[in-house]
Amino acid sequence: MLDVGRHPNIDLLAYSEIEKVEGEEGNFKVTVRRKARYVEEDKCTGCGACKEKCPTVVPDAFNEGMGERKAIYSWFAQGIPSTHTIDPNYCRQLQGKKCGVCAKTCQAGAVNFEQKDRVVELTVGAIIVAAGYDVFDPSRIPEYRYDKLANVVTAIEFERLLSASGPTGGHLDRPSDRAIEAEIEALEKKAGKSQKVIAKFEEQFGQASADFYSSFQKGEYKDDEERNKWAEKYKEHLEIVEPLEAMKKKAEGFTAAKRLAFIQCVGSRDFRFYPFCSGYCCMHSIKEAIIAHEHGPETTSTIFGMDIRAIGKGFEEYKIRGGNHSNITYVRGRVAEIQAGPDNNPVVIYEDTKERMVKSEEFDMVILATACAPTKGIYELADKLGIELDAYDFVKTSPLSPVDTSRPGIFVCGCAGAPMDVPESVAQASSAAERAAEIAFYGDARKEKAVA
Amino acid sequence: MSKDILVIGGGIAGIQSSLDLADMGVKVHLVEKLPSIGGKMAQLDKTFPTNDCAI
Amino acid sequence: MPNKEENIRIGVFVCHCGSNIAGYLNMEELGAYAETLPHVAFVKRNLYTCSEGGINEIKKAIKEQNLNRVVVASCTPRTHEPLFRSSCAEAGLNPYLFEMVNIRDQCSWVHMQQRDDGTAKAKDLIRMGVAKSALLEPQQPIISDVTLRALVMGAGIAGMTSALALANRGYEVVLVEREERLGGMLNVINKLGPSMADAASFAEEKIKAVQSHKNITVFTKARVTEAQGFIGKYKVDIETESGVKKIDIGVIIVATGGRLLVPEGLYNYDGKKVITQLEAETLLKQGLDKGINNVVMIQCAGGRTKEKPYCSRICCQTAVKNAIMIKEQNPASKVSILYRDMQMYGVENEELFRDSRAKGIRYIKYDPEDPPQVKDGSVQVFHSLLGLKMDLAADLVVLSTPIVSQEGAEATSQLLRVPIDDNGFFLEGHVKLRPLDFATDGVFLAGSARFPANIREAVAQGLGAASRASIPLSKGSVVVEPIISILANEDACRGCGLCVALCPYGALEIRKTEKGRKVHVIDVACKGCGVCASTCYQHALSVNSFTDDQINAQINAFLE
Amino acid sequence: MCTGRVDPALVAGAFKKGLDGLLVVGCYFGDCHYISGNFQARAKMDFTRKLLKHIGVNEERLAFRQCSSGEASVFVDLIGKFDEKIRELGPIGGGGDRLKAPEIFEKIGTAQAVLAGEKIRWVIGKRTPFLESGNMYGEIFTEHEFNRAIDMIIVEETEVQEILAKLRQGSQSVTDLAKALAIPSERIFRYITALKRKNMVTLEKVSGRSPIFQLAPQEV
Numbered sequence A: 001m002l003d004v005g006r007h008p009n010i011d012l013l014a015y016s017e018i019e020k021v022e023g024e025e026g027n028f029k030v031t032v033r034r035k036a037r038y039v040e041e042d043k044c045t046g047c048g049a050c051k052e053k054c055p056t057v058v059p060d061a062f063n064e065g066m067g068e069r070k071a072i073y074s075w076f077a078q079g080i081p082s083t084h085t086i087d088p089n090y091c092r093q094l095q096g097k098k099c100g101v102c103a104k105t106c107q108a109g110a111v112n113f114e115q116k117d118r119v120v121e122l123t124v125g126a127i128i129v130a131a132g133y134d135v136f137d138p139s140r141i142p143e144y145r146y147d148k149l150a151n152v153v154t155a156i157e158f159e160r161l162l163s164a165s166g167p168t169g170g171h172l173d174r175p176s177d178r179a180i181e182a183e184i185e186a187l188e189k190k191a192g193k194s195q196k197v198i199a200k201f202e203e204q205f206g207q208a209s210a211d212f213y214s215s216f217q218k219g220e221y222k223d224d225e226e227r228n229k230w231a232e233k234y235k236e237h238l239e240i241v242e243p244l245e246a247m248k249k250k251a252e253g254f255t256a257a258k259r260l261a262f263i264q265c266v267g268s269r270d271f272r273f274y275p276f277c278s279g280y281c282c283m284h285s286i287k288e289a290i291i292a293h294e295h296g297p298e299t300t301s302t303i304f305g306m307d308i309r310a311i312g313k314g315f316e317e318y319k320i321r322g323g324n325h326s327n328i329t330y331v332r333g334r335v336a337e338i339q340a341g342p343d344n345n346p347v348v349i350y351e352d353t354k355e356r357m358v359k360s361e362e363f364d365m366v367i368l369a370t371a372c373a374p375t376k377g378i379y380e381l382a383d384k385l386g387i388e389l390d391a392y393d394f395v396k397t398s399p400l401s402p403v404d405t406s407r408p409g410i411f412v413c414g415c416a417g418a419p420m421d422v423p424e425s426v427a428q429a430s431s432a433a434e435r436a437a438e439i440a441f442y443g444d445a446r447k448e449k450a451v452a
Numbered sequence B: 001m002s003k004d005i006l007v008i009g010g011g012i013a014g015i016q017s018s019l020d021l022a023d024m025g026v027k028v029h030l031v032e033k034l035p036s037i038g039g040k041m042a043q044l045d046k047t048f049p050t051n052d053c054a055i
Numbered sequence C: 001m002p003n004k005e006e007n008i009r010i011g012v013f014v015c016h017c018g019s020n021i022a023g024y025l026n027m028e029e030l031g032a033y034a035e036t037l038p039h040v041a042f043v044k045r046n047l048y049t050c051s052e053g054g055i056n057e058i059k060k061a062i063k064e065q066n067l068n069r070v071v072v073a074s075c076t077p078r079t080h081e082p083l084f085r086s087s088c089a090e091a092g093l094n095p096y097l098f099e100m101v102n103i104r105d106q107c108s109w110v111h112m113q114q115r116d117d118g119t120a121k122a123k124d125l126i127r128m129g130v131a132k133s134a135l136l137e138p139q140q141p142i143i144s145d146v147t148l149r150a151l152v153m154g155a156g157i158a159g160m161t162s163a164l165a166l167a168n169r170g171y172e173v174v175l176v177e178r179e180e181r182l183g184g185m186l187n188v189i190n191k192l193g194p195s196m197a198d199a200a201s202f203a204e205e206k207i208k209a210v211q212s213h214k215n216i217t218v219f220t221k222a223r224v225t226e227a228q229g230f231i232g233k234y235k236v237d238i239e240t241e242s243g244v245k246k247i248d249i250g251v252i253i254v255a256t257g258g259r260l261l262v263p264e265g266l267y268n269y270d271g272k273k274v275i276t277q278l279e280a281e282t283l284l285k286q287g288l289d290k291g292i293n294n295v296v297m298i299q300c301a302g303g304r305t306k307e308k309p310y311c312s313r314i315c316c317q318t319a320v321k322n323a324i325m326i327k328e329q330n331p332a333s334k335v336s337i338l339y340r341d342m343q344m345y346g347v348e349n350e351e352l353f354r355d356s357r358a359k360g361i362r363y364i365k366y367d368p369e370d371p372p373q374v375k376d377g378s379v380q381v382f383h384s385l386l387g388l389k390m391d392l393a394a395d396l397v398v399l400s401t402p403i404v405s406q407e408g409a410e411a412t413s414q415l416l417r418v419p420i421d422d423n424g425f426f427l428e429g430h431v432k433l434r435p436l437d438f439a440t441d442g443v444f445l446a447g448s449a450r451f452p453a454n455i456r457e458a459v460a461q462g463l464g465a466a467s468r469a470s471i472p473l474s475k476g477s478v479v480v481e482p483i484i485s486i487l488a489n490e491d492a493c494r495g496c497g498l499c500v501a502l503c504p505y506g507a508l509e510i511r512k513t514e515k516g517r518k519v520h521v522i523d524v525a526c527k528g529c530g531v532c533a534s535t536c537y538q539h540a541l542s543v544n545s546f547t548d549d550q551i552n553a554q555i556n557a558f559l560e
Numbered sequence D: 001m002c003t004g005r006v007d008p009a010l011v012a013g014a015f016k017k018g019l020d021g022l023l024v025v026g027c028y029f030g031d032c033h034y035i036s037g038n039f040q041a042r043a044k045m046d047f048t049r050k051l052l053k054h055i056g057v058n059e060e061r062l063a064f065r066q067c068s069s070g071e072a073s074v075f076v077d078l079i080g081k082f083d084e085k086i087r088e089l090g091p092i093g094g095g096g097d098r099l100k101a102p103e104i105f106e107k108i109g110t111a112q113a114v115l116a117g118e119k120i121r122w123v124i125g126k127r128t129p130f131l132e133s134g135n136m137y138g139e140i141f142t143e144h145e146f147n148r149a150i151d152m153i154i155v156e157e158t159e160v161q162e163i164l165a166k167l168r169q170g171s172q173s174v175t176d177l178a179k180a181l182a183i184p185s186e187r188i189f190r191y192i193t194a195l196k197r198k199n200m201v202t203l204e205k206v207s208g209r210s211p212i213f214q215l216a217p218q219e220v
Helices: A002-006 A049-053 A101-105 A155-162 A175-205 A209-217 A225-252 A281-295 A315-325 A378-385 A422-449 B012-024 B039-043 C027-035 C052-064 C077-090 C104-108 C115-134 C157-168 C199-212 C277-286 C315-329 C346-358 C409-416 C455-475 C498-502 C531-535 C548-559 D008-016 D037-055 D072-089 D103-116 D118-132 D144-169 D174-181 D185-197
Strands: A010-013 A016-024 A027-034 A057-060 A067-070 A118-124 A126-129 A133-135 A152-154 A259-266 A300-305 A328-332 A335-340 A346-352 A357-362 A365-370 A372-374 A410-412 B005-008 B028-031 C010-015 C040-046 C069-074 C098-102 C142-145 C149-153 C172-176 C216-219 C223-230 C233-240 C243-249 C251-254 C258-260 C274-276 C294-298 C334-339 C362-365 C373-375 C378-383 C388-393 C396-399 C403-405 C443-445 C477-480 C485-487 C508-513 C516-521 C541-543 D022-026 D062-066 D201-207 D210-215
Touching (some): A002 A010, A010 B012, A016 A378, A016 B028, A027 A126, A027 B028, A126 A378, A126 A422, A152 A155, A155 A281, A155 A365, A155 B039, A175 A209, A209 A225, A259 A281, A259 A346, A281 A300, A281 A315, A281 A365, A315 A328, A346 A365, A410 A422, A422 B005, A422 B012, A422 C157, A422 C455, B005 B012, B012 B028, B012 C455, C010 C052, C010 C115, C040 C052, C052 C069, C052 C077, C069 C077, C077 C098, C104 C115, C115 C548, C149 C157, C149 C223, C149 C243, C157 C172, C157 C199, C157 C216, C223 C409, C251 C409, C251 C455, C274 C277, C277 C315, C294 C315, C294 C388, C315 C346, C362 C378, C443 C455, C498 C508, C498 C531, C498 D118, C531 D037, C531 D118, C548 D008, D008 D022, D008 D037, D008 D103, D022 D072, D037 D062, D037 D118, D037 D144, D103 D118, D118 D144, D144 D185, D144 D210, D174 D210
Parallel strands (some): A126 A410, A259 A300, A259 A365, A300 A328, C010 C069, C069 C098, C149 C251, C251 C443, C294 C396, D022 D062
Antiparallel strands (some): A016 A027, A057 A067, A335 A346, C142 C477, C378 C388, C508 C516, D201 D210
16 A cells, blocks of 8 residues: 555545546546645645644544544545545634634644645546445344444444454444443533532532532522522532443443354345345454454354355365354354344344244344445446446446456456455456556557457 | 556555556556545455555 | 774754654754764754755755765654655665664654653664664665566466467467367366356457467477576476477466366266266256256365365356256256355356246255265255255256366476465465465466466456566566675575575575585565574575674664 | 564574563564564574573563554553563563573573574474464464474583583583583583584593593684
């Protein structure tokens, strides 16, 4: 990744979108919109001092919204380019309020609130579409209650929870527990403030609030305006502190998630959504289960699926090793429903096709192996490029020319063409590079020279 | 006629295509929608644990 | 101990990185400290050393102060070392006389709350960097020519695709095939899934293209018997019917394919009534016998076992494809597929799987603990989902056996000094990120030689391997950073070969010299990991810019 | 540069100069930027630990751990724990080790000579292919027998280096060496015979009935 940023032959246009494509193989005219970052790329050193000082907290999209970032941010710590970006939807200054803290902090003078989108014209001989995929939105499957149950997450969200660079620093804290902890933190702040207010009264009257309040409730000081205020503030304080203490007590019992369920084919091999198999999700779940077990050796995982498609190099061996060493149980069956259980524990209702009976089981967390969905932007992009999509909106290719699209000079690789795993994407990427290189190196002479 | 290549998407596939072509001596324009390249793979915990190690 | 003949003059540039370093460490103290270190002739602090102004200061100081070593104490070499190195070069200083000290990522950011301790640590780091820099030696980049000719081993679909791609790019290709006819498996296969294109005509088209291409030289009934050399410069011997050809080669693509396991002794295999999928392809090509009305296919026959633990990836799709073809030739026939998991991954395969169900092909899941029994004219199986013992009539039993490694894969692996895995398939440079490269530069991999691949994957990998292989060809030379191993003390080397055995890149070899057997570093293949240097008991090998003396200087400076 | 470059002799050299602890952190197995260097590093550090322990240095002072560059919190944890351990042990040659300063540094000098020597480096080198035959997901096989052989070699090589060190101070008889090093004289005799064969030691003279040995000139 770093090599891309450094390579003299690569002109990296991040935070940019394709506007328009004209022309044909050997001579495409492409218009690219470079969105304003409000930070000047040639001045920003990526040091990150600005985001330390930025007062506006924003949900972190890189962490699937589970962590926080600032309104001025880098997409992720090692991101290339390291240039920071201001999110105009959150930035106080750009929203017309007073701020500009980042600009004052930046000693390189890189922040520029006046920056505008720029339009770049490129002329290229060939185009490679590597637009990727979207994670299927599992809230479309109401019976899995993804949007209702906090501890039902997608595989990619789980990936961030496992990651040492993720929002939990790699601790397998359940989202429901994290939500309560966040609430505790917020309440503690509030309690701290109200504590200060009543402390002033205590000092003023030389009496502990609790003592005062019990006499106040007995009807004393009814006419004392100041003391009435005190009573009111103290009551407010209690309303914060009491639930806070209860929550704190509850939080003491929080442990890392230990009983995990992985549900395969969420949106894939499902006629309501995508009838195809997404290919990589079986291995993804197995890998996540193995890593979760590495985090906590008492972790147990159950993988619910129809077939476990361990079809890559070393995959079957990995699957078996997971079963033998990482407490993974493979259950053949489709999950019918996920229900709410006690303590925010999701309950999985499934048919065990081997034992031919409906069962239910409670877990600490459920991970949904979501389908590889065609990326939303692909319709518009395919339209601009003039290439055909297949029945599921992946870029159309043929098995005998796997990276050629319907339009000469435009190639596709990776999950934009069909779901596939990393090594296949990498291999295809090289294939597409080869096809494009044939144009780059031969250009007009190509038609006579190329055979088959 | 142009010998430059446009790559759309800065995930693992786009990165690999770009590097192959650039290493061949071809000028590549790599367009990514998000502020940084890396794509889905950068979000993975293991497999891509070593951003500097990998590519 | 610095070089005695040279008057060492070190310039130290301490970067504030805005407030990233200056906010947490005492910069005046660091600057003053650097001035006290041995050989330091010049010290400068910059707001941003990487800015244009900072770079100009370095260049100016090199010239005006006659600096012959430069140390920058700043962020991290990961992002900035290339910039500083090239700046030194622009000012006429050999770029390998530059040393970087990381006082941001590994110091100021780690010790934000410990100003004094952080400053003390930064002093240690600077002292160590300065001590090492005094011992640095100039290096020159290593450039080696590349012969503009590729060798492709194996003329199956992957190999032919690679050969054509490279030939179309204008490179000479030598294509070596063991059999008489090009095409490999394509010659046996009936239809190509999932589009059901005719394999023979596809093969014919490709073979013609290969044979008529002016850039491709084809050797059939031939094999590679010798391959000496390294990326860009291989000397290859090809044994053909008309004698041994000696050819200079720049890059090599291994596309030797795999072969189907013949299930001798399994499920009463006899090659007539109990056959393999490949034999079924031949039958289907000829047209299926009218008398065959009941066909049973058994998946994972000899695969996913203790001996062959891997899933062979493509047998399920082959079975489904052949089942559909049987149905097409005899719509009244009954076809059952006995399986463990139906590995119909992806869009097209799953589609084919659904179609096959619609066509009435029956799927029965069996338990490997209780495998099917092939009898004369029938197959008994326990349907593990229905919990039923079934007796299926069978005029023909087709066993889906795994693709196993090609005959001679081991010999090829030794010939090219590239590894094979536990299952006998070639082992790529990185399972995820470098699927078509070997760890050894200049050798590439495609198709079922790597792992069982279907037609789409074989074509893609063939093209991909061509792309990878074309990189050194299109440059015409290989340029390598000179931070590599060197035989620093030739007299000490005894030619024992321990280092050769441990080198992960095949970058070392023993050569006969006038002084006896000595190790030779193939500089363009070396990545500078240093394993050889830390292993050599004669301390004959060293690594440029990481010599024992340089490392010791850092250790001594630290423990001062 | 890879952790595989960490030369055991350099490690011993650093301890000899007063280093209190060394943590070598490499990539995970199967994820090594240099393919297999981390296996080498582990083999080398394992061996060095054993040797340090044998000569009287607390082996916790040297550790090999793994972590990826994306795992800041894991790294912090590794460093934190190691730092704590070393603080607990205190300065080298203090209470944390079997031997005390200055004797400990003399012994580490012997260890350094062992680690720079031929036999040991061969053995460590050959051990690695053994470790590598673990599969690509890092499953490693036990090497009980191999380890026993290594234990023996450690004892022998250390004793040989000690003899050489003593002889470096002046020629001695087998009996004197045996007394000074607390090693049975028949073992000393065996070593001396082997060293003589390699022309590393020669007979200086016979004093009374005791042969007196000295270092060969090139070893001095």
